[in-house]
Amino acid sequence: MTIRTAGTGAEAENATVAPALMRAAVHTRYGPPEVVEIKAVPRPVPGENDVLVRVHATTVCAADWRLRKADPILVRFINGFWGPTKIPILGMEFAGTVESVGSVVTRFGVGDEVFGSTGFKFGAHAEYVYLPETGGVALKPVNMTLEEAAAVLFGGISALHFLRLGKVQAGQKVLIYGASGSVGVFAVQLAKHFGAQVTGVCSTRNLDLVKSLGADEVVDYTKQDFSGAGQIYDAVFDMVGKSGYSRTLKCLKRGGLFVQVGAYGGMLSILAGMLRGMWVSMTGAAKVIGGVATAAPGDQALLKELVEAGKLRTVIDKRYSLDQIAEAHRYAEAGHKRGHVVVLFEPASR
Numbered sequence: 112m113t114i115r116t117a118g119t120g121a122e123a124e125n126a127t128v129a130p131a132l133m134r135a136a137v138h139t140r141y142g143p144p145e146v147v148e149i150k151a152v153p154r155p156v157p158g159e160n161d162v163l164v165r166v167h168a169t170t171v172c173a174a175d176w177r178l179r180k181a182d183p184i185l186v187r188f189i190n191g192f193w194g195p196t197k198i199p200i201l202g203m204e205f206a207g208t209v210e211s212v213g214s215v216v217t218r219f220g221v222g223d224e225v226f227g228s229t230g231f232k233f234g235a236h237a238e239y240v241y242l243p244e245t246g247g248v249a250l251k252p253v254n255m256t257l258e259e260a261a262a263v264l265f266g267g268i269s270a271l272h273f274l275r276l277g278k279v280q281a282g283q284k285v286l287i288y289g290a291s292g293s294v295g296v297f298a299v300q301l302a303k304h305f306g307a308q309v310t311g312v313c314s315t316r317n318l319d320l321v322k323s324l325g326a327d328e329v330v331d332y333t334k335q336d337f338s339g340a341g342q343i344y345d346a347v348f349d350m351v352g353k354s355g356y357s358r359t360l361k362c363l364k365r366g367g368l369f370v371q372v373g374a375y376g377g378m379l380s381i382l383a384g385m386l387r388g389m390w391v392s393m394t395g396a397a398k399v400i401g402g403v404a405t406a407a408p409g410d411q412a413l414l415k416e417l418v419e420a421g422k423l424r425t426v427i428d429k430r431y432s433l434d435q436i437a438e439a440h441r442y443a444e445a446g447h448k449r450g451h452v453v454v455l456f457e458p459a460s461r
């Protein structure tokens with residue numbers, strides 16, 4: 112199988128001389144964390160509009176482990192039915208230093224410290240990635256280390272997308288269910304930035320964390336049913352797919368927004384949830400919305416600006432080396448990380 116690196120990968124196949132190699136975490140079959148192996152693969156050859164980045168840090172997020180194990184099964188229709196033929200190298204976000212720039216690039220220079228998102232092209236679990244200078248790469252926030260900057264865009268862009276979808280604005284009461292995960296930690300801070308009154312639902316060990324992110328109220332789901340606290344919300348954002356329709360509708364104002372970010376369970380329960388959502392929306396009890404987060408123009412710049420203004424921070428739970436990436440997958444997949452798990456490349460990240 113040909114391993115394609117970030118971009119089309121066509122350059123490596125067409126090259127007449129042996130391409131330079133780089134280390135990358137590659138999976139050539141769907142399965143448990145062990146299917147991810149460190150291999151030497153062709154280093155990408157960027158085009159004239161591209162910026163080649165030497166990656167210092169990346170993360171393992173929910174999208175990575177879901178693609179790795181083809182969960183839900185829908186993944187097979189996107190990434191190859193019998194094996195991950197289209198995206199063998201995972202990783203959606205990174206931070207590092209610019210190694211080289213294409214001949215017409217004007218916004219970046221060699222040595223710049225940048226952060227970026229490869230989005231649904233993935234490929235960031237590799238020593239080098241390249242992106243067009245206008246597509247998903249920016250100078251990293253000045254007040255963040257590279258490892259912190261690597262852990263901003265997956266959670267930040269997802270949270271921004273769904274808060275916009277939920278039309279969160281000043282004075283609204285919103286509940287963030289699953290406030291301590293990588294999307295939740297940004298959703299709490301961004302909802303506060305938009306002026307909402309925020310209740311975060313998390314477990315006992317994360318109460319202080321979620322309060323420190325700005326939540327006005329916190330509910331410990333291991334001790335209390337969030338729907339029984341006597342509060343009525345304008346919108347409920349379920350980050351982990353576990354809030355449940357009955358409980359959510361009980362504390363949502365009639366016609367309020369139930370925003371489903373995360374999904375839990377197999378394809379059948381996801382489909383059953385979608386059907387129930389359509390029914391609930393038809394009855395007018397609530398408007399149920401979901402979908403897939405996409406970056407809007409300006410999102411990366413806004414997140415960087417908020418970080419630099421001290422209004423947004425990231426949360427790093429654990430750090431792994433590239434050689435330990437299977438461990439990072441296992442930990443992320445368990446569903447209990449606080450914020451992000453970061454994977455660090457050599458030389459040691461600043």
Ligand SMILES: NC(=O)c1ccc[n+]([C@@H]2O[C@H](COP(=O)([O-])OP(=O)(O)OC[C@H]3O[C@@H](n4cnc5c(N)ncnc54)[C@H](OP(=O)(O)O)[C@@H]3O)[C@@H](O)[C@H]2O)c1
Pocket residue numbers: 172173174177269288289290291292293294295312313314316317332350351353371372373374375401402403404405443446447448449450
């Ligand atoms: N639709 C989209 O475009 C989109 C975008 C991004 C992510 N997602 C999905 O959204 C989900 C969440 O993503 P993520 O990156 O935030 O996940 P994550 O970082 O893995 O979330 C883990 C967090 O969820 C908390 N949690 C687990 N069970 C909980 C429960 N019953 N009640 C409340 N909190 C609970 C955990 O804390 P404790 O264990 O301590 O409670 C942990 O802090 C994933 O399924 C992902 O695929 C969807």
